[in-house]
Amino acid sequence: MTLETPPTVATAAALAELLALAEGREFSRLRALLAEMHPSDIADLVASVPSAEQRLEILRILPDDIASETLAEMEEDEDRAELFTALDSRRGLALLQELADDDAADLLGELEPGDRDRILAALPTEEAGEIRDLLRYGDETAGGLMTTALVSVSDGASAGQAIAEIRKQGREVEDFYTVFVVDERDRLQGTVPLDDLIRADPEDPVESLVEPAIATVYPDTDQEEVGRVMGRYNLVSVPVVNEEGSLLGRITFDDVIDVIEAETTEDILKLAGVSDEEELKAGWLESVRARLPWLVLNLATAGVAASVILQFENVIQEVTFLAFLMPVIAALGGNTGTQALAVTIRRIAVGDGLFAGQFRVVGKEVLVGLLNGFVLGVIFALFAFLREGDPRIGVIVLLAMWANIIVAGFAGAMVPTVLNRLGVDPAVASSVFVHTLTDLVGFVMVLSLAAALLF
Amino acid sequence: MTLETPPTVATAAALAELLALAEGREFSRLRALLAEMHPSDIADLVASVPSAEQRLEILRILPDDIASETLAEMEEDEDRAELFTALDSRRGLALLQELADDDAADLLGELEPGDRDRILAALPTEEAGEIRDLLRYGDETAGGLMTTALVSVSDGASAGQAIAEIRKQGREVEDFYTVFVVDERDRLQGTVPLDDLIRADPEDPVESLVEPAIATVYPDTDQEEVGRVMGRYNLVSVPVVNEEGSLLGRITFDDVIDVIEAETTEDILKLAGVSDEEELKAGWLESVRARLPWLVLNLATAGVAASVILQFENVIQEVTFLAFLMPVIAALGGNTGTQALAVTIRRIAVGDGLFAGQFRVVGKEVLVGLLNGFVLGVIFALFAFLREGDPRIGVIVLLAMWANIIVAGFAGAMVPTVLNRLGVDPAVASSVFVHTLTDLVGFVMVLSLAAALLF
Numbered sequence: 001m002t003l004e005t006p007p008t009v010a011t012a013a014a015l016a017e018l019l020a021l022a023e024g025r026e027f028s029r030l031r032a033l034l035a036e037m038h039p040s041d042i043a044d045l046v047a048s049v050p051s052a053e054q055r056l057e058i059l060r061i062l063p064d065d066i067a068s069e070t071l072a073e074m075e076e077d078e079d080r081a082e083l084f085t086a087l088d089s090r091r092g093l094a095l096l097q098e099l100a101d102d103d104a105a106d107l108l109g110e111l112e113p114g115d116r117d118r119i120l121a122a123l124p125t126e127e128a129g130e131i132r133d134l135l136r137y138g139d140e141t142a143g144g145l146m147t148t149a150l151v152s153v154s155d156g157a158s159a160g161q162a163i164a165e166i167r168k169q170g171r172e173v174e175d176f177y178t179v180f181v182v183d184e185r186d187r188l189q190g191t192v193p194l195d196d197l198i199r200a201d202p203e204d205p206v207e208s209l210v211e212p213a214i215a216t217v218y219p220d221t222d223q224e225e226v227g228r229v230m231g232r233y234n235l236v237s238v239p240v241v242n243e244e245g246s247l248l249g250r251i252t253f254d255d256v257i258d259v260i261e262a263e264t265t266e267d268i269l270k271l272a273g274v275s276d277e278e279e280l281k282a283g284w285l286e287s288v289r290a291r292l293p294w295l296v297l298n299l300a301t302a303g304v305a306a307s308v309i310l311q312f313e314n315v316i317q318e319v320t321f322l323a324f325l326m327p328v329i330a331a332l333g334g335n336t337g338t339q340a341l342a343v344t345i346r347r348i349a350v351g352d353g354l355f356a357g358q359f360r361v362v363g364k365e366v367l368v369g370l371l372n373g374f375v376l377g378v379i380f381a382l383f384a385f386l387r388e389g390d391p392r393i394g395v396i397v398l399l400a401m402w403a404n405i406i407v408a409g410f411a412g413a414m415v416p417t418v419l420n421r422l423g424v425d426p427a428v429a430s431s432v433f434v435h436t437l438t439d440l441v442g443f444v445m446v447l448s449l450a451a452a453l454l455f
Numbered sequence: 456m457t458l459e460t461p462p463t464v465a466t467a468a469a470l471a472e473l474l475a476l477a478e479g480r481e482f483s484r485l486r487a488l489l490a491e492m493h494p495s496d497i498a499d500l501v502a503s504v505p506s507a508e509q510r511l512e513i514l515r516i517l518p519d520d521i522a523s524e525t526l527a528e529m530e531e532d533e534d535r536a537e538l539f540t541a542l543d544s545r546r547g548l549a550l551l552q553e554l555a556d557d558d559a560a561d562l563l564g565e566l567e568p569g570d571r572d573r574i575l576a577a578l579p580t581e582e583a584g585e586i587r588d589l590l591r592y593g594d595e596t597a598g599g600l601m602t603t604a605l606v607s608v609s610d611g612a613s614a615g616q617a618i619a620e621i622r623k624q625g626r627e628v629e630d631f632y633t634v635f636v637v638d639e640r641d642r643l644q645g646t647v648p649l650d651d652l653i654r655a656d657p658e659d660p661v662e663s664l665v666e667p668a669i670a671t672v673y674p675d676t677d678q679e680e681v682g683r684v685m686g687r688y689n690l691v692s693v694p695v696v697n698e699e700g701s702l703l704g705r706i707t708f709d710d711v712i713d714v715i716e717a718e719t720t721e722d723i724l725k726l727a728g729v730s731d732e733e734e735l736k737a738g739w740l741e742s743v744r745a746r747l748p749w750l751v752l753n754l755a756t757a758g759v760a761a762s763v764i765l766q767f768e769n770v771i772q773e774v775t776f777l778a779f780l781m782p783v784i785a786a787l788g789g790n791t792g793t794q795a796l797a798v799t800i801r802r803i804a805v806g807d808g809l810f811a812g813q814f815r816v817v818g819k820e821v822l823v824g825l826l827n828g829f830v831l832g833v834i835f836a837l838f839a840f841l842r843e844g845d846p847r848i849g850v851i852v853l854l855a856m857w858a859n860i861i862v863a864g865f866a867g868a869m870v871p872t873v874l875n876r877l878g879v880d881p882a883v884a885s886s887v888f889v890h891t892l893t894d895l896v897g898f899v900m901v902l903s904l905a906a907a908l909l910f
Binding site: 166167170234265269283296298299303306342350367 | 625632691711722747764769778781786789805830894
């Protein structure tokens, strides 16, 4: 393996080889290779090393700036808090001071309260104060995402003065992208895109270049909303202001990409009945805790739906073929409901169109169900008729399938739309509702039609 | 409604009011309100106006720069091609020339070939050539996402010369964020972050500030991979190079946010058995076409799985209670399989850790199934025993449920992992596999245990 040029994208094979070096304790060779890697890739490597002692060894051989970025790129569920507290305390403090304040706050937020307080006490007062401020905000809010490191200029300055100011502030602030303009009381007046500032005449007043901020968020704005706003308006960064309009911090696009990924994961898992407390890398006992309650609920609802079968035992005894028909018709209803659910929930989540989530999608799903249900009904009815030789069986199958598919389309679109209107997350509860309904309709239709037509 | 300050985020209520104005043909009042709105919000408004003639009217009253951005922010499935061709041809050309080349190419790509050629012939030669180049790339590739508008400086220049050059090029290029550095043959040498350049001494050679590009992509790189790379390395823009290393264009973070959203939608829909040809705003006939084939396939697989029931009709005739047990045990297997599938597919999609998608997740899912299956089995077995008064029924339920939940966890993790290893998209085919298997295991276990224990 040669890594003479920085890998544009690390391959799994390359990382596997590094892992082998770590396990073989060939640290000097490892150090040379790590020097050319991106901290995101090193974080992956560290997270994949099973032995805590070897993880620590890798972090030890990295220079401070890379080691701190590696910690920032690791995830909470990769035990980075454990790794951090295992470092000797001087090194830990040095790494923490290399980090941006939002990353430092995220890391400290994962520590035990005792460890956290000890470290905060050891940091310089100003830095500790900034981190304490950030720690007050909820994890999944704008305040929890923002950094206070930003570049701002006064609305009274000239373009030339502003550039000088940016040179000065910019030494401390990485990737600032946008220059914020504030008045003498620190209230946000707008932004000056850096490119406009460079293109401007140095004598131009900043005031003449200010563009109103396209969007601002409050510290307690939900992170999902922050992601939606930045995606919608194509913003590289968004200012966070308090109720007086004073500039508190900013959130950049890279945080938002992480948020969109996390929120999507949450939506997919919720739709599949996995509690959002389960992390993708959770251990098996955590997974049991996250999933079992939903399965027990499902056992109850599936049991209740199927209990109608118990009311018709004499019908089944006469026509055991019904025991074959029912699960198939219920399954197709479930599948149709899942399709309608997924399309509707995704429409709502993308929020594409503030007009999304309207009731007219329900009408569309009913139409789709009308046609799909008829086709599926005819196919299955023909099969049932040919096998049993009784046209009444065909009629039962056609009607039961058709009705169940229409109900599935209706419920799959209606339930999440109504939940969304009520302010309830539609991904979380829709699926169990819809599937109970399609089970129930499938069973009741088959059995009651059979009782009416066959006896 | 007052819109005296630009709305930070448009509300559905505000847009509904605008819609009412459009429908009432109060265009002068509408024009005043639109002047303060973001093109993303105007695009929503236009897409929500049902009458084609009114849509056109709204586009007519907008100034060119806003009208063109509005077109750029509309989606293909919102009939923007139709809207564009309905404009008079001089206005159409004017709007097209306002657009960035990638947006212009996207729009032209949606037109009928005849219309497209006519418009390309009417554009200035250079602009038409750039757009033609972009049109050659596939929609879902880096080439299809990139813009050729970028700011680059020669590696021989000084920081001061570079800033002068950027001032000049920057007039033409919006939101350039990063300055690319190329050699005399246009080969990419790396980037100079704009903030570093401003902070640098004007005499410093650009060469001393060049940072190697963290990642580059080729024009035919899949857009999903582009999104992964930019998210992984927190890149605000990524250069697109050809095989000789020459700089062709760049892709910015806002395109990538759109890609991540689109790819996620695709994954959720595929997992739910909706073909990726269905757009979220598809008409009902398109939806039928996109979903019916999968439902027919499901009818076949559900039918095959349930056909084992036909082999045991005499067992069911004796113990009709089994007709109640089977769908419940099959449903719980299906739910467990969906949970394991969602977690595994999401792990693979996030690609978090190049070590993701490994077989060790299969072991974890089996453990989870072992415990969840036991709990569910005991609950349902107790219920069945208490109702039927026969301990053998309890044993049947316990064993059938337990086995099915373990199989579901195993298959839910194994199937997508294997498909991913084989280079097949795991979201597309996993679900039907797993559910057929859990149906089959549920039915076979209940019926064969009943046949063995009860007779």
